[in-house]
Amino acid sequence: MSVPKLKLCGLHSLNDVFTVSESSADYAGFVMAESRRRVSPETAKAWLDTCPLPGKKIAVLFVNAPLEEIERTVEIVNPDIIQLQGDETVRDLEFIKNATGREIWKAVPHDTEALEKMKQYEAAADGFIVDAKVKGARGGTGQQFDWSHVPGYVSFGKERGIPVLIAGGVNPDNAGELVKFHPWGVDVSSGIETEGQKDKSLVMEMEKRLNNNENHVS
Template identity: 45%
Template sequence: MKPKLKLCGNRSCDDWKLVRESDANYAGFIFANSPRRVENNQVAKWLAEYPSNGMKIVAVFVNPDLEEIADTVSTVPIDIIQLHGNENAPFATKIKQMTGKEIWKVIHHCNAAKEEMIAFAGIADGYVIDTKLPGQWGGTGKKFDWESIPSYKEVANEQGVPLFVAGGINDSNVTELLSYQPDGIDLSSGIELNGGKNRDKIEKLQERLC
């Protein structure tokens, strides 16, 4: 079964215009300290000028406060809130109650990762497994040990939610990743050239997914 596709880290209107013309199911915008950080008013303007046409919009946060999330939700027409830091389950519950939005939790690959997923059972509407490097929460362009994907997928399946994989994915290795049958794949740097999204890289990726 073809995995869902999320193209993340859109940092300009040009990025967004490329991604909205793609086969992606989800488009991600980062509202956290990052080279790809965007502001609420910017994204609201891009989405007003170039509507998503059914593509779901994911807002990515790293250890936010409730006010920060409330400001974004009131300004930007988002569908999903992705928590990419060390947020805990009670905090995610508060966000869900406050916004009524789906919550995706990023789980950083480590020995305690499955236990963290279990703690979010009944709260997270989806998981993204990503690589964690010192001083960085994501967007590293580095893959983790993909042989661990089946064990993560087993936990997600038990909870009835999708499992996305992020970190170091590109058109040259995505075929290998598909052999582990993730529910979705999440790319940012793997579809970029010279600091922006690249049409050729997106098209090559989509060819691999057919």
Template identity: 35%
Template sequence: MTVQIKYCGCQSEEDYKLLIETKADLIGFIFAESRREVDPKNVNSWIEKYGKPKKLVGVFQNATLQKIKDVMNTVPIDIIQCHGTESIHQLKEIRNHCNKEIYKALPFGENIIEDITAYGKVSDAIIIDSVSQGRFGGTGIPFSWKEVPNMMKTAERLGILCFIAGGIKPENVSELLRQHPHGIDLSGGIEENGKKNVQKIETLERMIMS
């Protein structure tokens, strides 16, 4: 199985112009409170200028249906990623009202297999992210990858994909790839001084494709 690549946290025209030329399958924009949060109007202007050669992911955190719809009215996103404490009922509501693929991010923990089993029934893919000092996502710190094979098997039984996020970078991606994830999700690991970095991306992609 080919590993899917998702580059998240695209936050500038420069980032977008770079990322659409990479081997990424998915490009993510954060529409939630974050240092990488972007304005939907800006995102749409980049897409109009450079086109849409990749699938686009809108990342939300405990957002209202109205907020998600407002973004969708401005940005042609293909996938809604819920990166908060959204319930299974809320995911069903989002799917019913928005008619888009739903990705659910889950924090790695001792109940992760049970969480994947529950949320995987109402999601098209699961993203497992790390938790550090109470922060979920954007920590830049990887969790223990020993459980990755079990997580992949659980997702496969449900017929969905499972991405790994949190602290992935060119220096450690080989270790993760040995666990055979369906996909990897990077943001800070391909940045230099807050901007997506072509050298880091090229290094990472050489390692993935080798």
């Protein structure tokens, strides 16, 4: 098993982008949907122009956004991945993928029907993020779901050769426990923040936990 991929999400300041640039994260995410971490496409582009992130893939997050908004963001930010956090259908995913030519990752809240939903989406999705289900929220809550279900999600991804990232309340204190399940990737936002800003020391601690040789086999 390899070290899990690391996605640092919810960047909402230039300082956050600098913090990610100094990390070993594989992915960086910007929230375009209504959220306390929301940024405009123009702002995200300005930050990336000031502090490029070579070697890291950029994801932009939407919740039930119209295609025109997604296309405009893609034109401005030029992301690698479009992450859909809402009630988008399989047809929506296919339509957005064909229109933008970008990878499409679908967020799925953990519940008893999550794996069945992933099976429905798998033909159109290039990756999945499994997050805690919190009423009235679309991710970024810092809430953790029951990780005893993680092996099922890991198996789903391995059997199909599709990335599945685990999100929801992941932080340096519990990442070592999560890594024991050998997820393809880990998606972190509030777990690496101090007073609403990405904290370099917490990012470094997260990297250390994910690279812990006691929890994976190279």
